[in-house]
Amino acid sequence: MDQDQHGPTGESRNERCERQGSASTSGSVSNYARAYRALYGRPEEKPGLRRDRLPEPLDYYTRHLHRLRMRGDWASARCPFHQDKNPSLSVSLTHGGYLCHACGARGGDLLDFHQRLRGISFREAAKDLNAWEGP
C-alpha cells in the first residue's frame, strides 16, 4: 500500500492591492515629471532646480503672451519667436511645454520658454523664475 500522499497544503495567497490612490497627484510637478518621463524615458535630474517653485503655466503665459486663447489643457497665442500674425503658438497649461506651428520653436516646459524668450541660460532662467537653489 502506498500512503505517501500529501494533500494540498492549503496555502492561500492573498495578494491585495492596497495603498492605491494615496499618492499625491496634485500640482504641476507631477504633471511635468510624467510628461518628461514619457518623452525621454527617464526622470529628470537637475541639481539646484526647484521645479515645485515654478509659476503655474497659466499664470506665466498670461503674463508673457498677448491674448491667450484657452483650449482645454492648451492655450494659443501669437508666437514671440517670429513675426507672427496668427496665434501659431500652442502652450500647455499642465506641464508648460510649447510649440509653434509656424516657426517650429518648441520646448518642454516654462524654463525652456523663458530661456528662449530672454536669451539666457537654463540656470539664469531658473533663477529668474525663483526656482533655483544655490549658486
Ligand SMILES: [Zn+2]
Ligand atoms: Zn513661431
